[in-house]
Amino acid sequence: MSSRALVTRRTHRTRLALLTTGVASISLLATACGGTGGGTSTTPKEFSYLSVTENTTVKNALTSLSKGACKPAQEALPLKVETVPQASLDQKLQLLAGQDALPVQFAAGNAPALTQQLENSGKVADLEGELTKLGVFDQLEPAAVSTIKALYGGKMDVLPYEYNIEGIFYNKKVFEVHGIKAPGTWAELRDAAAKLEAEGIQPFSASGQQGWPLTRLISGYLHRSLGPDALQKVADGKAKLTDPAYVKAAQEVADLGKKGYFGKGVGSIDYDTAMNQFLSGKAAMFYMGSWALANIADGKQNKVGAENVGFLPFPAVAGGKGSVDQYPSNVGLGIALSEKSFDKNTGAWVSCIAKNYGSTALKDHGAISGFKVNTEVKDANEVTTQVRDTISSSKQNVLWFEALFSTKATTVSQTNAAGLVSGSLSPQQFMQTVQDALAAK
Known part of the structure; x- marks a missing residue:
């Protein structure tokens, strides 16, 4: 390939x-x-x-x-x-x-x-x-x-x-060496990140410069906690991003940044650098879409080896209304x-x-x-097969954080995402800023 x-x-x-x-x-x-x-x-x-x-x-x-x-x-x-x-x-x-x-x-x-x-x-x-x-x-x-x-x-x-569907790519070899099982819940994901951080391994790679890789985590939490219609309710005016349950999602993501799980200077990290951090083994997890499979299959880019990359859905939230088989898609x-x-x-x-x-x-x-x-095509690796099978069997999909936003709110959301995880904006301030942009459309 x-x-x-x-x-x-x-x-x-x-x-x-x-x-x-x-x-x-x-x-x-x-x-x-x-x-x-x-x-x-x-x-x-x-x-x-x-x-x-x-x-x-x-x-x-x-x-x-x-x-x-x-x-x-x-x-x-x-x-x-x-x-x-x-x-x-x-x-x-x-x-x-x-x-x-x-x-x-x-x-x-x-x-x-x-x-x-x-x-x-x-x-x-x-x-x-x-x-x-x-x-x-x-x-x-x-x-x-x-x-x-x-x-x-x-x-x-x-x-x-x-x-494309989206989820968390992870370094299977790193997880195995450090005795970490692929997390199925948000609590397990936080525990895995804490263990990795304690052992000197950056838990997540993300582009704060792009912004959307961070806001995708917010929507992921919302879909698992409130259900697949969480953002549709915002678009329909039946809920606001400033409602407590929505602010909590931003708080959970902000907490990951507060603990340093995205590494240093995440706000200046661009897309290519974030991809390279994961494929070179400098970060253990990478929230991304299935378009990254081409990078993963490219031996020149992927230094950890395609056989060492796994894929898991955004984890479940305890007591949440969403399901892990509801994949963000585009x-x-x-x-x-x-x-x-x-x-x-x-x-x-x-x-x-x-x-x-x-x-x-x-x-x-x-x-x-x-x-x-319509013709048989041999996949390059196991993770590609896994993702293709997931797409073929997918019954219900959800959209990303800004999918139903106005263009103005989209820009506001993505340009302020780095501030959320760096601590310069509180979760309440972030969600209020985006909600205000929605109201102004």
């Missing part, structure tokens, strides 16, 4: 930035789109695809398909890829939408709200309807469809070129298609992608998608 090395750490950093960074100006987009609808249907001359410079996985997989299984679609409608820096994606989408010039296929905006605005303006194809007409809707994993609809107001606005770099250019040739491409992308992405790039894998 040397091909897994092709997926760079930069790619994964960008992938998560796309999932979590809310920088889009929705009001600007609304002005640009002006409710003009999808425009006059046009016949595209290319299978144009707008992606981000930092992410190469989808582009490379589509290129492979264009030379193989999707060659007939390629001959009728040649693939053409354009990239922009991730930080410029939303601005580019707004500009193209305002000009009624969106490409056939494009990376969704940094926050679901941006894509929903495009959909409301008639710019985005109804993918559930289109795939059903093409007879390939059953090529999508049900869990991925469920996650997309949870993110996009019940609509199938994007294709799941990636599908669809990575969601890809939308333009409504007005979805014609027969576009449909041929989409049909071929639905049938073949899952196998190609897994075999060539070590990436798990939301498409079914």
Whole structure:
């Protein structure tokens, strides 16, 4: 599986930035789109695809398909890829939408709200309807469809070129040497961290600079303690982040930071550094998504050995309403298609992608998608098999902390997460700050 090395750490950093960074100006987009609808249907001359410079996985997989299984679609409608820096994606989408010039296929905006605005303006194809007409809707994993609809107001606005679940990767060798069993409860997780810290081993690696790896811990605790609808209740106005049970979740995560379990200077640690800390054996645990499997399988990055990496769900909270088999999930770099250019040739491409992308992405790039894998692909290691089996058997998934937040609240949450674990912000202050940003949307 040397091909897994092709997926760079930069790619994964960008992938998560796309999932979590809310920088889009929705009001600007609304002005640009002006409710003009999808425009006059046009016949595209290319299978144009707008992606981000930092992410190469989808582009490379589509290129492979264009030379193989999707060659007939390629001959009728040649693939053409354009990239922009991730930080410029939303601005580019707004500009193209305002000009009624969106490409056939494009990376969704940094926050679901941006894509929903495009959909409301008639710019985005109804993918559930289109795939059903093409007879390939059953090529999508049900869990991925469920996650997309949870993110996009019940609509199938994007294709799941990636599908990820999240949990805690841990160093099995370190756990074994120090007599620690994989924790199944929050109390056991804290005990394991305390033992590791006492024996001079950093318990957790996390990027405070990114922020979301820390806020994911808050939502994990909320889902286990209050149930899978904990954050939906906040979005619906039935609960507030400042309610005592919600503040307690922030307190639990803050306590981990207070005890030094994230190491020194967590606020300055970026994504790549956090990944390296775990893969080099400097930290025993790493909360992350299944996109990290490509890094884990890459011998150049992973110095502890893939055979020494385990995966466990976010632990149970005593007396909580949630279940450990409810995994946080996302669809990575969601890809939308333009409504007005979805014609027969576009449909041929989409049909071929639905049938073949899952196998190609897994075999060539070590990436798990939301498409079914229709050919046998040997996994690189045991932990990859474990995660794939978990995804296939998953019955109920939950979203991450900021998934239902406004773009402003998303930014506020992630930029203040490091302050929560460093002690410069109290749990009450942190949750109040984010709640205020939600109220201001």
